[in-house]
Amino acid sequence: MQAVEPxxxxxxxxxxxxxxxxxxxxxxxxxxxxxxxxxxxxxxALIDPAGSEWRSAPSTRLSLEPTPLISQPSAYVQAKWETIxxxxxxxxxxxxxxxxxxxxxxxxxxxxxxxxxxxDTDQFTDAAAVLFPVKEDAPLTSMGSPDEPxxxxxxxxxxxxxxxxxxxxxxxxxxxxxxNLRGNGAHTGGAWAVVIGRxxxxxxxxxxxxxxGEEGKVAFAVWQGGNDERAGLKAVTLEWQPLELEA
Amino acid sequence: xxxxxxxxxxxxxDMNKCLGCQTCTIACKxxxxxxxxxxxxxxxxxxxxxxxxxxxxxxxxxxxxPNDGDPDPSRIPTVNEFGxxxxxxxxxxxYGGEGTNKYLQPKQDDGDWGALxxxxxxxxxxxxxxxxxxxxxxxxxxxxxxxxxxxxxxIYKRVDDGIVLIDQERCNGYRFCMExxxxxxxxxxxxxxxSQKCILCYPRIEQGVAPACFRQCPGRVRFLGFLDxxxxxxxxxxxRWKVALPLHPEYGTQPNIYYVPPLSPPMxxxxxxxxxGSERVPRSYLESLFGPDVNxxxxxxxxxxxxxxxxxxxxxxxxxxxxxxxxxxxxxxxxPSTLKRPQ
Numbered sequence: 001m002q003a004v005e006p007x008x009x010x011x012x013x014x015x016x017x018x019x020x021x022x023x024x025x026x027x028x029x030x031x032x033x034x035x036x037x038x039x040x041x042x043x044x045a046l047i048d049p050a051g052s053e054w055r056s057a058p059s060t061r062l063s064l065e066p067t068p069l070i071s072q073p074s075a076y077v078q079a080k081w082e083t084i085x086x087x088x089x090x091x092x093x094x095x096x097x098x099x100x101x102x103x104x105x106x107x108x109x110x111x112x113x114x115x116x117x118x119x120d121t122d123q124f125t126d127a128a129a130v131l132f133p134v135k136e137d138a139p140l141t142s143m144g145s146p147d148e149p150x151x152x153x154x155x156x157x158x159x160x161x162x163x164x165x166x167x168x169x170x171x172x173x174x175x176x177x178x179x180n181l182r183g184n185g186a187h188t189g190g191a192w193a194v195v196i197g198r199x200x201x202x203x204x205x206x207x208x209x210x211x212x213g214e215e216g217k218v219a220f221a222v223w224q225g226g227n228d229e230r231a232g233l234k235a236v237t238l239e240w241q242p243l244e245l246e247a
Numbered sequence: 248x249x250x251x252x253x254x255x256x257x258x259x260x261d262m263n264k265c266l267g268c269q270t271c272t273i274a275c276k277x278x279x280x281x282x283x284x285x286x287x288x289x290x291x292x293x294x295x296x297x298x299x300x301x302x303x304x305x306x307x308x309x310x311x312x313p314n315d316g317d318p319d320p321s322r323i324p325t326v327n328e329f330g331x332x333x334x335x336x337x338x339x340x341x342y343g344g345e346g347t348n349k350y351l352q353p354k355q356d357d358g359d360w361g362a363l364x365x366x367x368x369x370x371x372x373x374x375x376x377x378x379x380x381x382x383x384x385x386x387x388x389x390x391x392x393x394x395x396x397x398x399x400x401x402i403y404k405r406v407d408d409g410i411v412l413i414d415q416e417r418c419n420g421y422r423f424c425m426e427x428x429x430x431x432x433x434x435x436x437x438x439x440x441x442s443q444k445c446i447l448c449y450p451r452i453e454q455g456v457a458p459a460c461f462r463q464c465p466g467r468v469r470f471l472g473f474l475d476x477x478x479x480x481x482x483x484x485x486x487r488w489k490v491a492l493p494l495h496p497e498y499g500t501q502p503n504i505y506y507v508p509p510l511s512p513p514m515x516x517x518x519x520x521x522x523x524g525s526e527r528v529p530r531s532y533l534e535s536l537f538g539p540d541v542n543x544x545x546x547x548x549x550x551x552x553x554x555x556x557x558x559x560x561x562x563x564x565x566x567x568x569x570x571x572x573x574x575x576x577x578x579x580x581x582x583p584s585t586l587k588r589p590q
Contacts, residue, residue, distance in 0.1 A: 076396035076427045080320040121425065121435040122323040158440075171400055175419070231398050231421045 031239055032060045034218055036096035036103055038246040046097055046104040047184045049193035054106050057095040064091055064222060064235035071141060072232045073171045087235035088224035092128075098245055100212055102180075104197035105130050105153075107220065114187040115225030116157035124230045127223040128185075128194050129154040129165070132208035132216065133240065140219055140240055143167040151208040152221075153196045155183040162196055166206030170232075178204055200245075213247030249390035249501070255409035256387070256447065258461070259470040259484045259491040261507040261567055265380040267367065269293055271460035271469070275384075278459045279446070284438025286332035289362055290445040291460045296381045297532060298365040302328040302431050311392045311429030312499035318392065321426045329434065330362030331355070374519070377527040379509040381536075382468065384460065385432045385445035386494070386502030387411045393444075396427035408473075409503065410447045418442055429498040455581035462576075462583070467569045472577020474503070479577035480566050481505075488563050490544050492537040507567065508533055508541050510548060 037057060045051045066087025072078050095106040107128050115126045131140070135148040144150035144167045152165040154175070164178035180202040185194035200210040210216060217240035223229040275291040294300045302308075302324035310321035333353035340351050369376035387404075391411050394402040401417035402424060404410070413424070413433075418441040425433045425442060433444045448458035456462070461469040472479030474486065484491040484507065491505035511526035533541045551561045566574070573580045 073398045074396050074423065076318040076320075076392070076423055077398060079318045080423075080426065118420075118435075118437065118440065120325050120327075121329070121422070122325050171398060173399070173419075231419070231423075 032062060032241055034060055034094055034096050034241050034243045036098045036243065036245045038212065039097050039099055041097070041099055043099070043102050043104075043182075043197065046099065046102070047182055047195050047197050049106055049108075049184060049186050049195045051195075053097060054095055054195075057097050057106070059093045059095050059108075060241075061091055061093045062220060062237050062241065064089055064220070065238050067232050067234055067236055068141075071170065077232070081233060086224075086227060086229050086233045088227045088229065089222040089235045092220055092222055094220060096243070098200065098210075098212060100200075102197050102199045103210055103245065104195050105218075106193065106195045107222070108191055108193045109222055110191050111187070111224065111226075112190050113224075113226035114192075116187065118158060122228075124223070124225040124228050125156050125158050126187075126192060126225040127154065127156045127230075127234075128192070128196070129221045130196055131219040131221065132210075132243075134166075134206060134208050136217070140238070142169050143173065145169050149206050151206055153181055153183075153198060155185060155194055155196050157185050157187075164198075164202075164204060164207060168206075174206075176204065178202055178207065210245060212245045214245055216243045216245070217241065218243040250394065250404040252389075252404060252406050252409040254407065255389065255474045255503055256452070257409075257472065257474045257481050257485065257503040257505065258384075259481050259505045259507060260382045261468050261470070262379055262381070262509040263507060264466045264468045264567075265293065265382060266466045267293055267295070267380045268465065269363075270463050270465055271382065274459040274463040275445070278448070280443075282438075284436045285434075285443070287326050287329050287362075288434040288436075288443065289329075290432070290434075290443075291382070291384045292362060294363075294381045294383060295366050295368060295378050296536075297370045297378070298368065300381070301330060301362050301383070303330075303360050303364075304328075305431035306495070308431060309429065310427050310431070310498070312390065313429075313497055314499075316499065318396065318427060319429070321429070323422050323425045323435075324431055327358055327360060330360060330364065331358070333361070371527070374515045375527055377511065379528065381494075381506075383430065383432065384504065385411060385447070386430055386500065386504045387447055389501035389503060390499070392427040392429060392498075392500050393424035393433060396423040397421075398423065405449070408449075408452065410449050410452070412446055412449065413442055413444060415439065415441050415443075429495065429500060430502070451583065452579060454583075454586050455579055456583045456586065457576040457579040467572060467575060470569075470575045470577075471579055476577055480569075480575055481577060483563075483566055488547070490547055490563065490567075492540055492544060494536060496538050506537065507548070508537055508544055510545060 041053045092109045097104050129152045131152040138144045138148035138150045146168045149168045154165045155162040162183040163175040165173050167173040180199040183196045219237045221234045221236045223234045271291050280288040292301050308321050309319045339345050369378045401414045420440040436443050457471050470480045472481035485505050491507050493502045511528040514522045514525040555561050569575045
């Protein structure tokens with residue numbers, strides 16, 4: 001499973017380009033505004049990935065890249081995966097809607113193998129996550145820092161509800177149950193469609209707070225369970241995407 | 248860099264005394280792994296050797312630091328390789344009125360492997376066939392490969408006694424530890440979705456009680472103590488007399504379970520006569536388990552036995568015999584029934 005298509009941009013090359021550009025933000029295929037339209041719809045309609053509201057919601061296709069091997073926080077993981085491709089999911093289509101009470105992200109990606117449960121010790125599930133900076137300049141590649149944490153909503157098909165994951169840097173993630181966080185996924189026709197939603201505001205240590213009419217940032221990750229992807233072995237958007245919540 | 252500890256608890260298993268009764272296995276099972284999601288777990292297991300062990304063929308799977316400290320990529324054993332926990336048709340045979348025409352058998356397909364599938368299967372030809380027992384728990388390594396592999400630092404080595412534990416709160420069930428452990432002593436709990444293994448009965452240790460598998464062993468196989476406790480049996484056997492060896496030292500994790508290697512009965516010739524000086528268990532096989540040092544140890548034990556047979560005394564053999572069970576546990580001899588059970 002070659003994750004980087006021929007002629008595609010390797011994570012290293014991309015980082016190099018990003019470094020050359022300094023802090024100048026490019027408006028290109030690598031960074032796309034995710035607009036969360038405001039709709040009059042119940043949470044129960046929006047949490048359904050097949051719900052009618054999603055048919056007319058704008059969709060942004062984001063390319064994903066494997067996380068850099070050197071950023072994997074264990075020598076074992078680096079040694080094992082040096083010769084194995086990971087980050088097998090090449091892109092994800094993202095939609096976002098909010099109803100002033102909650103915000104919902106619908107992620108869709110092609111995946112021929114449905115890994116929806118851990119049926120044996122050597123099996124891993126597919127998974128997806130939406131990541132937010134809790135402080136504006138939180139670094140993405142390291143999953144935040146002690147001063148600038150990040151908050152992820154991590155969905156897995158074998159779990160009733162997604163986890164809220166807070167992180168202050170590599171290896172520091174903590175999973176908590178946020179009663180305001182919900183998820184719903186379906187695998188049909190060789191693709192996953194997953195909705196992850198939460199109240200715009202949710203009280204919790206390290207939880208991101210969102211407000212209608214304001215802008216923020218968001219990033220996405222997808223794990224291919226059939227390729228034993230878990231932890232830092234994943235496909236990600238290597239840059240924050242700007243997020244706008246319609247007033 | 249191995250994690251620093253103040254003291255290291257260690258064990259010596261005297262393979263020459265093991266009956267293969269699995270009392271240790273059941274002592275552990277009933278105490279720690281009798282809950283849902285843990286059915287297939289055997290934190291302690293006694294394998295017949297030469298044999299495939301548990302999980303099947305674990306010695307061929309890699310892991311550890313066999314090459315100058317570099318981690319060796321391995322893989323996660325499957326439930327079938329560990330051995331499924333079969334359910335049997337007890338109701339049908341014992342209570343269903345079918346006892347005369349149904350026989351006791353697993354309800355599901357038993358596949359071609361179980362946790363003790365090759366138990367008591369000997370190697371070689373009668374009358375020179377042989378086997379012995381290998382007692383396995385977590386090795387509580389000085390340089391644990393599991394600890395180094397975990398990307399979440401969910402595994403830690405206790406500073407006061409060197410016991411290696413998986414923090415169940417931090418464990419996310421990624422299972423890199425199961426790959427990295429060269430002894431393949433880590434299991435995955437399908438209910439808790441977390442990795443679990445032998446904890447050396449640390450709640451007992453903290454109250455001065457030896458682990459269940461040590462204390463319940465009817466053969467007095469298992470010695471416990473701090474490696475630096477010069478009065479303890481473990482220190483004497485490992486450091487002073489050097490008759491207990493780590494299993495597969497080439498794996499590079501510096502395990503803290505030491506083994507007194509098995510002595511051999513002699514071989515018989517075609518006429519059924521004892522071949523003097525012969526050994527049924529090939530030294531080469533024992534070297535493959537314990538390294539070349541095993542030759543010195545077996546020669547030392549043999550010489551010591553000769554001394555005693557000749558009327559002499561041997562503190563080493565008296566220690567191994569363990570005339571008093573309390574001499575075996577390095578002071579961890581409190582009676583567990585006198586302690587208050589945690590609620």
